[in-house]
Amino acid sequence: MTQDDTICAISTPHGIGGIAVARISGINAIRIVDNVWKGKTLKEAISHSAHLGTIVDEQGEAVDQAVATVYRAPRSFTGEDVVEISVHGSLWVQRELINLLVRQGCRIADAGEFTRRAFANGRMDLAEAEAVADVIASSSRAAHRIAMSQMRGDFSRRLTSLHDQLLELASLLELELDFSEEDVEFASRQRLLDLAQEIHQVVSRLASTFATGSAIKDGIPVAIVGETNAGKSTLLNRLLHEERAIVSDIHGTTRDTIEDTIEIGDTLFRFIDTAGLRDTDDTIESLGIERTIQKISDARIILWVIDATEDTGTISRGAQRILPHSTDGQILIVAINKTDIPTANTTLLSSALKGTIPDDVMTVDISAHTGAGIDTLEKLLTKASGTTDITSGDILVTNARHYEALTRATESIDRAIGGLRSGLSGDFIAQDIRETLHHLGEITGTITSQDILTSIFSRFCIGK
Ligand SMILES: Nc1nc2c(ncn2[C@@H]2O[C@H](COP(=O)(O)OP(=O)(O)OP(=O)(O)O)[C@@H](O)[C@H]2O)c(=O)[nH]1
Numbered sequence: 448m449t450q451d452d453t454i455c456a457i458s459t460p461h462g463i464g465g466i467a468v469a470r471i472s473g474i475n476a477i478r479i480v481d482n483v484w485k486g487k488t489l490k491e492a493i494s495h496s497a498h499l500g501t502i503v504d505e506q507g508e509a510v511d512q513a514v515a516t517v518y519r520a521p522r523s524f525t526g527e528d529v530v531e532i533s534v535h536g537s538l539w540v541q542r543e544l545i546n547l548l549v550r551q552g553c554r555i556a557d558a559g560e561f562t563r564r565a566f567a568n569g570r571m572d573l574a575e576a577e578a579v580a581d582v583i584a585s586s587s588r589a590a591h592r593i594a595m596s597q598m599r600g601d602f603s604r605r606l607t608s609l610h611d612q613l614l615e616l617a618s619l620l621e622l623e624l625d626f627s628e629e630d631v632e633f634a635s636r637q638r639l640l641d642l643a644q645e646i647h648q649v650v651s652r653l654a655s656t657f658a659t660g661s662a663i664k665d666g667i668p669v670a671i672v673g674e675t676n677a678g679k680s681t682l683l684n685r686l687l688h689e690e691r692a693i694v695s696d697i698h699g700t701t702r703d704t705i706e707d708t709i710e711i712g713d714t715l716f717r718f719i720d721t722a723g724l725r726d727t728d729d730t731i732e733s734l735g736i737e738r739t740i741q742k743i744s745d746a747r748i749i750l751w752v753i754d755a756t757e758d759t760g761t762i763s764r765g766a767q768r769i770l771p772h773s774t775d776g777q778i779l780i781v782a783i784n785k786t787d788i789p790t791a792n793t794t795l796l797s798s799a800l801k802g803t804i805p806d807d808v809m810t811v812d813i814s815a816h817t818g819a820g821i822d823t824l825e826k827l828l829t830k831a832s833g834t835t836d837i838t839s840g841d842i843l844v845t846n847a848r849h850y851e852a853l854t855r856a857t858e859s860i861d862r863a864i865g866g867l868r869s870g871l872s873g874d875f876i877a878q879d880i881r882e883t884l885h886h887l888g889e890i891t892g893t894i895t896s897q898d899i900l901t902s903i904f905s906r907f908c909i910g911k
């Protein structure tokens with residue numbers, strides 16, 4: 448991949464639309480477009496100006512009326528000369544325009560190549576570039592909010608400031624090593640320790656936001672669990688507003704897990720319907736129940752569905768089967784279902800529940816069949832997701848690559864702190880600090896191999 452050539456691609460989704468936008472970036476962008484353009488000469492156009500004209504082929508035949516917007520280097524998305532051409536969104540026009548541009552000397556862009564150029568030209572750092580992909584992929588307001596804050600550079604600024612402070616102290620420490628015979632101390636050990644501890648705190652806190660951050664991005668996993676026939680699949684269908692899972696009065700209808708996402712309020716949830724929990728000799732059903740248990744452990748929210756027409760034995764059985772698999776960070780919500788049936792023991796079951804589960808567990812009476820109580824359940828889910836507590840200034844880590852780098856940075860700064868406390872010699876400490884700097888740099892892209900860049904940008908779509 449070189450930067451000397453001029454690249455082009457359709458940046459709008461593939462298909463027919465009102466308009467389609469082609470993006471051209473590179474040293475010859477403006478000259479190439481002028482060759483296929485009848486209207487104001489773009490070479491003379493000022494940056495950030497839009498012009499109405501006609502795209503014409505080599506024979507002078509009009510391809511389409513179009514608007515060309517000119518951005519001059521370095522004040523463009525990529526940092527190079529960029530022209531964006533809006534044409535009518537016919538597939539033929541789009542194809543013809545790209546063919547024309549290629550015949551005039553453009554190369555079709557690789558996936559993510561525009562953003563890669565923006566990174567290479569210092570228009571954004573790596574974390575910001577990755578956030579562009581997240582903004583495009585965001586499917587809920589909460590996910591969008593996190594991606595936007597990252598694209599604006601909040602996360603990067605935080606890291607860069609830590610990086611710079613640490614670099615300064617590492618340099619002092621290394622200077623000291625050059626004067627080792629003279630036994631001087633340029634870098635105050637106390638200042639170094641204070642800073643290392645501050646960095647440890649910030650970096651480990653950032654790493655700890657990953658569980659929430661990635662759940663918000665991919666959908667908060669909610670495992671719908673309970674005994675067979677409790678109405679789990681009916682509830683899944685109700686929450687998703689579609690007949691996603693098979694419902695029947697036969698116990699053990701659901702064998703495998705079924706999951707799908709839906710946005711409730713600002714938050715994307717991933718609801719997972721599971722095989723009902725009961726004692727069984729059936730091999731397939733047992734495998735399904737094993738999966739249920741796995742889903743209980745992986746979920747952020749456990750939604751325990753109880754059939755209100757059952758006696759209180761259902762509560763002790765359910766508690767024994769579900770609670771041992773849940774962990775500290777998870778939230779339990781209990782839904783007493785089938786309240787529309789006259790024989791429902793709602794009050795009896797509620798009081799039996801009180802003796803079994805902690806007081807702060809949220810419970811709600813519902814009918815998955817009629818929809819009663821579903822509003823309340825949705826409110827409880829939103830509350831349990833924790834997304835309402837997030838404000839726009841909060842930084843949440845959503846990217847597995849960043850999480851890994853932060854975890855490694857935490858480990859190396861931890862070693863540096865240990866070394867400082869035990870009065871270890873400066874060169875060992877400097878080594879651990881360098882390592883921390885390396886991991887922080889991996890996130891913003893100050894230290895990144897070409898292979899990593901290629902793998903990151905290849906996940907983008909063409910035209911981005
Ligand atoms: N009246 C009434 N019937 C319900 C309600 N929810 C579910 N049912 C019925 O209860 C039966 C079992 O529902 P399912 O949703 O298949 O139950 P499940 O928990 O998924 O059962 P398994 O897949 O076997 O674990 C079906 O006949 C549903 O129509 C409800 O709120 N009210």
Ligand SMILES: [Mg+2]
Nearest residue numbers: 679680700701
């Ligand atoms: Mg089911």
